[in-house]
Amino acid sequence: IAEKSESHDKKLEEIRNTTTATERRIADIVSRIAEMEDHLCFLEDAREKQEANPMASSAEVEILRQKLDDMENRERRNNLRFLGFTESCEGSDLVAFLKPTLPTLLNINFPKGLEIDRAHRLGQLSPGQGNQPSRPRPIIVRFERFQDREHIAKAARKRERRIMVFPDYSKLLSDKRRKFDKCKKLLHEKRVHFFLNYPAVLTVITSRGRERFEDHKKSMAYIRSME
Numbered sequence: 429i430a431e432k433s434e435s436h437d438k439k440l441e442e443i444r445n446t447t448t449a450t451e452r453r454i455a456d457i458v459s460r461i462a463e464m465e466d467h468l469c470f471l472e473d474a475r476e477k478q479e480a481n482p483m484a485s486s487a488e489v490e491i492l493r494q495k496l497d498d499m500e501n502r503e504r505r506n507n508l509r510f511l512g513f514t515e516s517c518e519g520s521d522l523v524a525f526l527k528p529t530l531p532t533l534l535n536i537n538f539p540k541g542l543e544i545d546r547a548h549r550l551g552q553l554s555p556g557q558g559n560q561p562s563r564p565r566p567i568i569v570r571f572e573r574f575q576d577r578e579h580i581a582k583a584a585r586k587r588e589r590r591i592m593v594f595p596d597y598s599k600l601l602s603d604k605r606r607k608f609d610k611c612k613k614l615l616h617e618k619r620v621h622f623f624l625n626y627p628a629v630l631t632v633i634t635s636r637g638r639e640r641f642e643d644h645k646k647s648m649a650y651i652r653s654m655e
Contacts, residue, residue, distance in 0.1 A: 493600075497598055497600045497601060498627075500598045501597060501598050501601055501627065504595075504596045504597065504598065505574060505577075506545070506570050506571045506572070506573075506574050506577050507568055507569065507570050507571075507577070507595070507596035508568075508569050508571070508577055508580060508581060508593055508594070508595065508596060509550075509566050509567070509568055509569075509593070509594045509595070509596045510566065510567040510568075510569065510591060510592070510593055510594075511564075511566050511567075511591070511592040511593075511594070512564070512589075512590045512591040512592055513564060513567055513591065514564050515549075515553065515562065515564040515565065522547045522548065522549070522567065523544045523546065523547050526542075526544060526547055526567075526569060527541075527542050527544060530542060530580060533589070533591060534580060534583040534584060534587060535583070535587075536579060536580070536583045538576060538579070540573075542571075542576055543571065543572035543573060543576065544569060544570070544571055544572065545570040545571065545572050546569075546570050547567060547568065547569040547570070548567070548568055549565040549566070549567055549568075550565055550566045550567070550568055551565050551566075552565075553565060568596055580593065581593060581595070601627055601628060604627070604628035605624060605627075605628045607628075607644040608624055608628070608630050608644050608647065610644075610648065611630060611641075611644060611647045611648050611651055612624065612630075614648070614651050614652070615632065615651060618651070618654065620632060620633070620634065620651075620654070621633040625640075628642065629641065629642050630642075630644070630647045632647070632650070632651070634654070
């Protein structure tokens with residue numbers, strides 16, 4: 429009887445161990461199912477949010493890019509870029525140097541005085557090659573009044589001097605305008621009047637009137653077709 433009792437106890441112990449292991453596996457499976465359900469809920473929420481707020485298309489991104497670039501160029505509206513001033517000619521105060529220098533250099537008068545908000549050299553000074561001096565860095569000037577900026581830009585266009593003056597456009601807009609360089613060269617060769625208007629629109633003037641182009645490829649095709 430004792431032997432049978434001992435055998436019975438061992439079987440019960442085995443059953444208990446097996447049951448415990450099974451319960452653990454079941455608990456593990458239940459935990460994994462719960463994790464999967466949470467993951468599925470997260471994916472479903474993400475899908476619903478994406479449907480409610482779809483990602484911007486490439487066309488929409490380009491529109492935003494153009495708007496940001498337009499804002500940047502509006503911010504630069506009062507700026508001019510000067511090339512040709514020797515490095516360090518301004519001494520320690522660039523604004524104080526430019527205020528009397530620009531009116532004298534361009535032979536123009538400012539009844540209210542020339543007001544400059546700020547000015548700085550652009551970029552790092554590059555070392556010269558051999559015995560050649562380093563190329564002077566451009567100077568970016570922001571004028572207080574847009575009228576003064578326009579006055580200087582117009583006066584600079586009329587005078588051929590070693591100091592060159594350019595608008596201070598963003599890189600994106602500068603690249604757009606640069607695409608018309610070959611068109612402008614060909615128009616010069618054909619002695620045809622033209623303007624490159626803001627932001628990047630080529631206006632060609634002929635006896636037939638004016639043609640405006642925003643696409644440099646279309647403008648080139650038109651110029652080549654001219655007699």
